[in-house]
Amino acid sequence: MSSSGTPASAGPAGPSRRAVLRGGLTGAAALAGLASAGTLAGCASAGWSRSSALVAGSPQGPAAARSAGSVFTLGVASGDPTPDGMVLWTRLARDPAHEDGLGGMPTGAGSSSLSAVDVDWELAADPRFGKVLKRGTARTGADLGYSVHVETRGLPAGREYWYRFRVGRGSGAELSPAGRTRTTPAATALTPLNLCFVSCARYEQGLFTAYRRLAEDQPDLVLHLGDYSYEYASDSTSVRQLAGGVERTLADYRRRYAQYHADPDLAAAHAAAPWIAVFDDHEVENNWADMIPENPGEPDFAGRRAAAFQAYYENVPLRPSARPSGVNMRLYRRLGWGALATFHMLDTRQFRDDQPCGDGYDSDCVARVDPARSLMGATQEAWLADGFARSTARWDLIGQQVMFSQVDLTPGAGRGFNPDAWDGYVGCRDRVVDGWVAAGVRNPVVLSGDVHRHWAADVKTRFDDPAAPVVGTELVATSISAGGDGSEQLPTTAAVLAENPHVKFFNNRRGYVRTTVTPDTLTADFRVVPYVSRPGAPAETRASFVIEDRAAGLTQL
Numbered sequence: 001m002s003s004s005g006t007p008a009s010a011g012p013a014g015p016s017r018r019a020v021l022r023g024g025l026t027g028a029a030a031l032a033g034l035a036s037a038g039t040l041a042g043c044a045s046a047g048w049s050r051s052s053a054l055v056a057g058s059p060q061g062p063a064a065a066r067s068a069g070s071v072f073t074l075g076v077a078s079g080d081p082t083p084d085g086m087v088l089w090t091r092l093a094r095d096p097a098h099e100d101g102l103g104g105m106p107t108g109a110g111s112s113s114l115s116a117v118d119v120d121w122e123l124a125a126d127p128r129f130g131k132v133l134k135r136g137t138a139r140t141g142a143d144l145g146y147s148v149h150v151e152t153r154g155l156p157a158g159r160e161y162w163y164r165f166r167v168g169r170g171s172g173a174e175l176s177p178a179g180r181t182r183t184t185p186a187a188t189a190l191t192p193l194n195l196c197f198v199s200c201a202r203y204e205q206g207l208f209t210a211y212r213r214l215a216e217d218q219p220d221l222v223l224h225l226g227d228y229s230y231e232y233a234s235d236s237t238s239v240r241q242l243a244g245g246v247e248r249t250l251a252d253y254r255r256r257y258a259q260y261h262a263d264p265d266l267a268a269a270h271a272a273a274p275w276i277a278v279f280d281d282h283e284v285e286n287n288w289a290d291m292i293p294e295n296p297g298e299p300d301f302a303g304r305r306a307a308a309f310q311a312y313y314e315n316v317p318l319r320p321s322a323r324p325s326g327v328n329m330r331l332y333r334r335l336g337w338g339a340l341a342t343f344h345m346l347d348t349r350q351f352r353d354d355q356p357c358g359d360g361y362d363s364d365c366v367a368r369v370d371p372a373r374s375l376m377g378a379t380q381e382a383w384l385a386d387g388f389a390r391s392t393a394r395w396d397l398i399g400q401q402v403m404f405s406q407v408d409l410t411p412g413a414g415r416g417f418n419p420d421a422w423d424g425y426v427g428c429r430d431r432v433v434d435g436w437v438a439a440g441v442r443n444p445v446v447l448s449g450d451v452h453r454h455w456a457a458d459v460k461t462r463f464d465d466p467a468a469p470v471v472g473t474e475l476v477a478t479s480i481s482a483g484g485d486g487s488e489q490l491p492t493t494a495a496v497l498a499e500n501p502h503v504k505f506f507n508n509r510r511g512y513v514r515t516t517v518t519p520d521t522l523t524a525d526f527r528v529v530p531y532v533s534r535p536g537a538p539a540e541t542r543a544s545f546v547i548e549d550r551a552a553g554l555t556q557l
Contacts, residue, residue, distance in 0.1 A: 048122060048129065048166060048175070070094070071167050071174050073103070074258060075267035078181035078274040079317025080335060081221070083157035086181050086274050088121055089317035090165045092146035096262040097243035101254030101311075105146050115141035119148050120166040123155075127162045127178065145254050145314040158185040158338070179271040182220060185338030190394065193337050193517040196273075197223035197399070197477050199280070199449025201260070204234035204242050206481030206532030208265035210511050213529065213539035215265075215272040217514055221337070222273050223345075225449035225477065226280025226401040228316065229253075229260050231308075239484070239533050248304055253311030261315065270317075277316045278331055278345050280401040280450055284308040287420055289354045291327070302327050332380055334387055341517055342393040344384055346400035351377025355419045362409045362416035371427030375402075381431060388439035394519055394549065395443045396436065403455065404429065404446040405474045405502065406463035411495035421450070433461055437471055443549060444472040445522060447513075452479040452486075454513070454526045456505035456545055458553045463502065470502075470553040475524050475545075477513045485531045486510055504554045507542050514541075522547040523557070 073096050077089040093103020100107060106115040119138050125131040133155065138148045148165065155161065161183070165176040185191040196219040201208060214222065231253075234242040247253050260266060281287050284305050287294045293301040309324035322330060332347040352375045356367035367373065374381060388396065398404075402421040410416035417423035436444045446459065459472035478486075486508045497503055509528035516523045525544045529537040544557040 048132075048164075071105075072165065072176040074261035075270055076163065076165065076176050076179040077270035077317040078163065078179055080276060080319055080333075081182060081184050081274045082335070083184050083186055083338075084155050085152040085183065087317045087319050088123070088148075088150040088152060088163050088165075088179075088181070090119070090148050090176055091258070091261065091315060092117065092119070092140065092148075092167065093258050093262075096258035097255065098258075099244065099251065099255065101249075101251030101258070102142055102146065103254075103258050105142070107142055115143075115146075117141060117146065117167060121148070121150050121163065122166075123152060123161050123163045123181075125159070125161060127180070129162065129164070129178075133161070145311065147314040149318065149320050151319060155183050157183050158189060158191055159183055177267075177271065181274045184336060185340070187336070187338060189338035190340050190519045191338050192519075193340060193515075194218070194220045195223065195515045195517060196221075196512050197225060197447050197449075197475075197515070198480055198512045199225040199401075199477050200227040200282075200452055200479030200482040201266070202227075202230045202232075202282075202479070202482035203256075203260060203263070204230075204232070204238035204240055205484050206239050206510065207535055207537075208263050208269075208480055209529050209532055209535065209537045210265075210480045210527070210539070211263075211269035212265040213527065213537075214512050214514075215268040216539075217527075219273045219514070222269065222275045223343070223399050223447060224275055224277040224316075225399055225447065226278055227282040227450065227479075227482065228277065228279065228312075229256050230282045230482070231256075231285050247308070250307040250310055253308050254314065257311055257315035275317055276335060276343060276345060276399065277318070278347060278399065278401065279312055279349065281349060281420075283312050284349075287355065287359060288349060289352045290350060292354050294359075332376075332383065336393065337517075339393060340519065341395040341397055342387070342391050344387050344396065344398045346376060346384070346398065347380065348375050348401045351380055352425070356424050357417075357419045359419055361418055361420075363419060364415045364417055365419075368417065368419060368424050369426040371430070373425055374428045375422060375425040376428060381428065384432065385435040385439070388436045388441050388444075391439070391441060393442070395445060395517055395522060396441045398432075398444065398446045400446065400448060402450045403448050403474070403476055405455075405457040405459055406500065407455075407496070407503065408499040409496060411492070411499055418451075430462070433459065433471060437461065443522070443547065443552070445547065446472065446474040448474060448476040449479075451476060452483040452508075454478045454505065454507040454509070454511070454528070454542070455503060456524070456526070456543075456554055457500075458502045458504065460502060472552050473547050473554055475513055475515070478507065478509065478511050478526075478528070480512070481510055481532045483508075483510070485533050504545070504556065505543050509542065511539065511542075520549050 095104030122135040231247040233245040353373040357363040357365040455476035458470040460468040511528035514525040
C-alpha cells in the first residue's frame with residue numbers, strides 16, 4: 001500500500017555512498033522479534049537507530065538482515081523515479097520458501113484485519129540517516145503478499161537519498177537494511193546518466209553474480225527488461241534448487257519471487273539504485289501472447305495469468321497505479337531523465353497477436369510480414385508514436401523485451417527468423433521506425449533483452465534493402481544467469497553474422513550492459529561474467545561502442 005510522508009528533523013551528514021555499498025558501516029540491520037501478528041503501532045519516531053544503515057546485500061548486510069526469524073529477509077528496493085520522488089518497496093517474510101507463498105506471515109484467513117501489519121518507513125539525505133527528510137507508515141497484509149509500495153513526493157530533483165523500513169517498536173522492533181535511491185534531474189537539466197540494463201535471471205541455472213557486479217558499478221538507474229523470474233522447476237542437474245515445482249498458482253509465484261529476493265546478489269542490485277522494470281514472458285509462462293498460452297489446451301490460463309500479474313506487482317517496485325485487475329495490468333509507461341533522455345517502456349506481451357509460423361524458431365512464413373499484425377496492439381502503438389512526436393529529449397531510449405533488429409538465422413539461400421521477436425511482426429516494427437523518423441527523433445536507441453546473448457546492431461528503415469539508411473541503434477543485454485556459463489561464441493556465430501551485416505557484436509556469456517549517457521554521446525560497455533556455475537566471477541568488459549549525437553549507428557571503441 002502507498003503512504004505519503006511527512007518532513008522530519010535534520011541532522012549531520014554521513015559517509016559516502018561508496019562506503020555504504022561496500023559495507024563500510026557497522027551495526028545491526030535488524031532487531032529480533034515482531035511485536036504481534038496483528039496491527040502494529042503507527043508512525044515512525046525520531047528514535048530509529050542510526051547504527052543500522054547497512055545497504056542490503058553488502059558484505060556485512062546479509063547476515064544481519066537475514067538473521068533467523070527476521071521479517072526483512074527479502075531486502076528493499078526503489079523504482080520509477082521522478083524529479084520529486086520515487087517508489088520505495090519491501091516485502092515482509094520470515095520464511096521465504098514457505099509453501100503458502102506468504103513467507104511464514106499470518107494468512108489472514110477469515111478476516112484481512114487478522115493479517116494487517118503497519119510498516120514504518122523513512123527517507124534521508126545521508127546513509128547514516130542523520131538528516132531524515134520524510135517518514136510515514138504503510139499498511140500491508142496477506143492480500144498484498146505483505147508487500148509495501150510507498151510513493152514519495154516533494155523531494156528536490158537530481159539528488160541521492162537513502163531509505164529503510166521498520167516493523168514494531170522498542171525492543172521488539174525490526175529494522176530493514178537500507179537502500180540507496182535518487183530523484184531524476186529537473187526537466188531542463190542535461191545531467192549525465194550512468195545506466196545499467198539487464199534481463200533473464202533464471203535461479204536454478206546459475207548464480208546472480210552479474211547483479212552483484214552491477215551493484216559495484218554504482219549506476220544511477222537500472223532497467224530490467226523482462227524475465228525477472230522463471231516459471232520452471234529445478235532438477236537434479238540444476239546449479240541450485242528451487243522450492244516448489246512449475247508455477248501455476250498465486251502461492252507458487254509468490255514463493256518463487258521470495259526465493260529470488262532472498263538472494264544477496266539480487267538484493268545488492270536492488271539496494272544500489274532505483275529500477276524501472278517491465279515483464280516479458282517467463283513471469284507468466286514461456287511465449288504467451290495476449291490470452292493465448294504456449295500450449296493452447298492449458299486449462300484456466302486466465303487464472304494463471306492473473307496470479308502471475310498479482311505476484312509480479314507485489315514483488316517489483318512499481319507504483320500502486322500499476323496494480324493489476326485480474327488479467328489486466330498497465331505496464332507500458334514513459335519516464336524522463338531531465339532533458340537528456342526519455343524512456344519509453346513497452347509491453348510486448350499483453351496486446352500482441354499470436355506468433356506466426358507456428359512459433360517455430362528459425363522459421364519463415366507470409367504471416368510474419370502481414371502489416372495488420374501487431375506486437376504492441378493499436379492503442380500502445382499510437383501511444384508510442386505520440387511520445388515520439390512530443391519528445392524533446394536528446395536521447396529517446398525504448399526499453400522493451402525482445403530483439404528488435406532483423407536476424408536471419410539461416411546461413412545461405414534460405415531464411416529463418418525468431419517469430420516471437422520483432423521479426424515475427426515486421427509491419428509493426430516498420431511502423432515504429434517510420435514513426436520515429438517522421439517525428440524527427442534526435443537519437444533513438446532500442447534497449448532489449450530476452451535472447452540470453454549480447455548483441456549490438458544498427459537499425460535500418462528496412463533491413464532487406466541494402467541501400468536503406470541507418471536511423472537508430474539497438475543494444476541487447478544478455479542474461480543474468482539463464483543458459484548457464486555460456487561461451488564466447490556459438491558454432492554458428494560467424495555464418496549468422498555474415499547474413500546480418502548490420503549486427504556489429506555478439507557474445508554468449510552472461511552479464512549486463514553498462515551505459516554512460518551524456519548530451520553528446522551514449523557509450524555502451526558489454527559486461528560479462530565468465531561463469532555463473534560457481535561464486536566469485538569477476539566482471540569484464542568484452543566490447544564497448546559509442547553512439548554520437550545525431551549520428552545513428554555504432555562505432556566500436
